Amino acid sequence: MTAVGTGRARPRDLGVQVAENVLFAVGLPVLAVGLWAVWSTRSTNRFLVGPRTLLDAFRQTWIGPAFADDVLPSVYRLLIGLFTSILLGVAAGVVIGRFRPLREILEPLLEFFRAIPPPVLIPVAMLLLGITDTMKVVVIVSGAIWPILLNTIEGVRATDSVMLETAYSFRISRWDRLWRLILPAASPRIMTGVRQALSVALILMVISEMFASSAGLGYRIAYFQRNYLIAEMWSGILLLGLIGVVLAVVFGVVERRVLRWYHGMKEVTRA
Amino acid sequence: MPDGRPLLRVEHLRKVYASGRGEVEAIGDISFTMDPGELLCVVGPSGCGKTTLLKCLAGLLRPTSGLVEMEGSPVTGPSPAMAVVFQEYGRSLYPWLTVRGNVELPLRHKKLSRAERGRLVDDALDAVGLLQSARSHPWQLSGGMQQRVAIARAVAYQPDVLIMDEPFAAVDAQTRADLEDLVRELHLTRGISTVFVTHDIDESVYLGQRVLVLSNSPTRVQEDLAIDLPPERDQLTTRALPRFTELRTRVYEQIQRAKRGPVPSSVDARPVRPGPQARDRTDGH
Numbered sequence A: 001m002t003a004v005g006t007g008r009a010r011p012r013d014l015g016v017q018v019a020e021n022v023l024f025a026v027g028l029p030v031l032a033v034g035l036w037a038v039w040s041t042r043s044t045n046r047f048l049v050g051p052r053t054l055l056d057a058f059r060q061t062w063i064g065p066a067f068a069d070d071v072l073p074s075v076y077r078l079l080i081g082l083f084t085s086i087l088l089g090v091a092a093g094v095v096i097g098r099f100r101p102l103r104e105i106l107e108p109l110l111e112f113f114r115a116i117p118p119p120v121l122i123p124v125a126m127l128l129l130g131i132t133d134t135m136k137v138v139v140i141v142s143g144a145i146w147p148i149l150l151n152t153i154e155g156v157r158a159t160d161s162v163m164l165e166t167a168y169s170f171r172i173s174r175w176d177r178l179w180r181l182i183l184p185a186a187s188p189r190i191m192t193g194v195r196q197a198l199s200v201a202l203i204l205m206v207i208s209e210m211f212a213s214s215a216g217l218g219y220r221i222a223y224f225q226r227n228y229l230i231a232e233m234w235s236g237i238l239l240l241g242l243i244g245v246v247l248a249v250v251f252g253v254v255e256r257r258v259l260r261w262y263h264g265m266k267e268v269t270r271a
Numbered sequence B: 001m002p003d004g005r006p007l008l009r010v011e012h013l014r015k016v017y018a019s020g021r022g023e024v025e026a027i028g029d030i031s032f033t034m035d036p037g038e039l040l041c042v043v044g045p046s047g048c049g050k051t052t053l054l055k056c057l058a059g060l061l062r063p064t065s066g067l068v069e070m071e072g073s074p075v076t077g078p079s080p081a082m083a084v085v086f087q088e089y090g091r092s093l094y095p096w097l098t099v100r101g102n103v104e105l106p107l108r109h110k111k112l113s114r115a116e117r118g119r120l121v122d123d124a125l126d127a128v129g130l131l132q133s134a135r136s137h138p139w140q141l142s143g144g145m146q147q148r149v150a151i152a153r154a155v156a157y158q159p160d161v162l163i164m165d166e167p168f169a170a171v172d173a174q175t176r177a178d179l180e181d182l183v184r185e186l187h188l189t190r191g192i193s194t195v196f197v198t199h200d201i202d203e204s205v206y207l208g209q210r211v212l213v214l215s216n217s218p219t220r221v222q223e224d225l226a227i228d229l230p231p232e233r234d235q236l237t238t239r240a241l242p243r244f245t246e247l248r249t250r251v252y253e254q255i256q257r258a259k260r261g262p263v264p265s266s267v268d269a270r271p272v273r274p275g276p277q278a279r280d281r282t283d284g285h
């Protein structure tokens, strides 16, 4: 009757591993930027810029009023869109996943809606909602909700039958059954869905602004491109990439917290 | 219940599963009663419907016909007077909760103060010897310890009847002996009436005050045997008693007879259904 340890790597191995990871994480980008700098001094293509020019453009373009005028509204719509997608996707997913008849009726319909590329909804949304924040959030949600919804349905449906029977036999309340059984049991799948939704939402944020906007990150990038402000355009793309990375990092932190039991359990069963 | 009324009464219980590929008769006709405070073991060949019987007792399954009565009123759904320890401990504990969280979860809907709830949890964990693992997660524990958590959860629920389905089928022999003694100790010290299902003959004789031997399907009660061993039992001396050997031989013979088919006295000699497609639905082994 011994407790099974969580099989962590030994400290010495850990040290080597960390050093290796840091080297890879930092070394490769540094190398790439170096090559890019060398190459840019030789290139004559005026649509491609060197790292120096890009950094200057980045500083001048985004650090200042543009941050409040363009970046913040975009990020705000992105976050509203994401949270709305998570809320609606998980809520609908739980309901659909729990009721088999509903699931069977809705499944083909959901597959159809998912297959529609969300950008084509932008003209429709423009007609219905005008060029508003709401319209852009709707466009983001219309794309980002699907991976969350479908993964939640699958996760809820796959809730272990013995766990459910345990809940029934101990007369665990509906509320506890939802929050302490069904949602945690589906949480690994829900997290997978949210991760997929992040990139979809970012894409739709940009596209919705390119179509119909007078402010925002996507609008700015399109504007720079039309006016041959090439370095500025590239700096906008860099900023988009940075937003994507920050999102992924924040999500990673949240996921590790929420799914700590799941990763721990996997580690034990693998050992 | 001093009036001698049975705690649990099962009458002509029959259960037929209607699945997509036809009907499976899991239980033919079972009748028995159980007195308050009793420790009743149910043995039977693999796949004879033991789990089905327990689920009917616990109100998780609706019998096709017949009656299950608990303290004089029919069982129509899961009752607060019963707690179940499932065969698959690994799938009945919630891995996202700690040991304490698992034991506490069924108490949340009982009208208890926080302190009282905490006391019940501590007491149950102490009884199974897991107080110091309260903050671990189930998957950090060995199989035997996980089954102890499941037992603690059932004990903390303060049921009138504890229902256990082959709880120790998947643990090693030494752990199994410890857990058997734990069940006896809980029964003796707390007086919890217990229905204990097993396919292990020795286990049934060692644990029980009474052993119910089930036949092969269509399942009937093959034999209802009182175990007249002394109430103070321990693994070495009790198992060495001549009477123990006699009783286990008796149960063994009955099981062998049960495996060969329905009780000879039954008139309708139904063919023994091999049911290959039904077998893969059984849990466990």
Ligand SMILES: Nc1ncnc2c1ncn2[C@@H]1O[C@H](COP(=O)(O)OP(=O)(O)OP(=O)(O)O)[C@@H](O)[C@H]1O
Residues within 6 Å of the ligand: B017, B018, B019, B024, B025, B026, B044, B045, B046, B047, B048, B049, B050, B051, B052, B053, B166, B199, B275, B278, B279, B280, B281, B282, B283, B284, B285
């Ligand atoms: N949900 C179900 N649908 C259809 N048939 C079932 C279902 N559950 C069990 N059965 C069948 O009913 C019979 C009895 O099953 P049960 O699980 O009650 O047996 P058991 O005695 O507990 O077996 P084991 O010793 O393997 O635990 C088996 O033939 C099984 O295949």
Ligand SMILES: [Mg+2]
Residues within 6 Å of the ligand: B050, B051, B052, B087, B165, B166, B283, B284
């Ligand atoms: Mg069984």
